[in-house]
Amino acid sequence: MTSFPDSQFPGPTWLVGCGNMAGAMVTGWRAAGIDLVAVTAIRPSGAAVEGVRTVSALPDGPPPALVMLGFKPQKLDEVAPGLAPRLGADTIVISLLAGVEAATLRQRFPTARACVRAMPNLPVAQRKGVIALYSEDDDPAALTLVQALMAALGFAPIVDDEAHFSAIGAVAGSGPAYVARFVDALISGGEGLGLAPDLAARIALDTLTGTAAMAVATNLPMAELARHVASPKGTTEAGLAVLDASDGINQLIGRMLAASIARGKELADAARQG
Structure with missing residues (x-):
């Protein structure tokens, strides 16, 4: 199983929303021995996420290197207006939002370096997950980086068709x-x-x-x-x-x-x- 480069996240990394799925991913990364010191979970409730710093609002400081969207897809237009201005030209956005297409992500986060859709399933907590990946951005390095991160949690195929991404979500995600x-x-x-x-x-x-x-x-x-x-x-x-x-x-x-x-x-x- 491939480990994330240098066994650590790029800093800073934000987990915007950290419910069942994102929490399972954190559990899997911890089990893989990946250093989470650069990771901050942002949860409106402020409820702690074991193993990572947890806050209730977007933190101050430089733009994040990596942002993972782990809230409900219906909240995209509630979260995006406040989040988008905080992203930099080097920020990679990973979306776990079911049904939210790559073009929609790009529209909401136009300044991001790349937007990558990821569809994991809950066995990521045991590092036995399936995590489909898809992006419409021409940034192979960003996609390779995200795949290495996800491969620590299981099988992480990159698909070149958004319909196939949805199919994997229906079979493996659910x-x-x-x-x-x-x-x-x-x-x-x-x-x-x-x-x-x-x-x-x-x-x-x-x-x-x-x-x-x-x-x-x-x-x-x-x-x-x-x-x-x-x-x-x-x-x-x-x-x-x-x-x-x-x-x-x-x-x-x-x-x-x-x-x-x-x-x-x-x-x-x-x-x-x-």
Whole structure:
């Protein structure tokens, strides 16, 4: 896993908003041994973020080298007017704002060196995340710097199409929630078969982590891995027939991802219109 250059952030770095996702990223960077002395978290509540200096308003001093936007996308036009004048020609803006397009970011922060969209997921806290990256600015050095920062938290692919960025967000950014719901359904199913709740939960979670470990170790395609588990005309094959039905899991997942993409477009439209 690639570490950030010199294992430290450029100074100063501002985390403008630091909720669940940005906080998970801080946890991952700390676990990676990255020096956060140059990082300041700006939260209106002033609630402390472990491992970094936390303030309730934009700090005084020189323009930041790096700014990460971690607030709700609906607050962009509330935050941008005060933040934009504080940025310099060398400031790199990293946006975690779901649905806010690169062109919208450039419009709100015209003086920034580069605007980079990043779509992480919560396993960044364990350094097992997926963080999609996209920028429309012609600044390969800035994008490389951001990728190195994100690679300390997991797999950080750079995509050259904003639609692909949104697709990764739908699959990976939202994916932990969808996987958690599937595991929860397994737990409920186990309880329905008479298992005690704590036992059903332990079995379902260990099945998830064990399957993930097996998939990584063997590098088998998922369809083949399923075939390895399912004996012909056996119990697993009977269950897979339900998932593989014409109204089964592929159709359900397709509708789920389409809903996520559609909501992203709604957020993009709202941000574009201001």
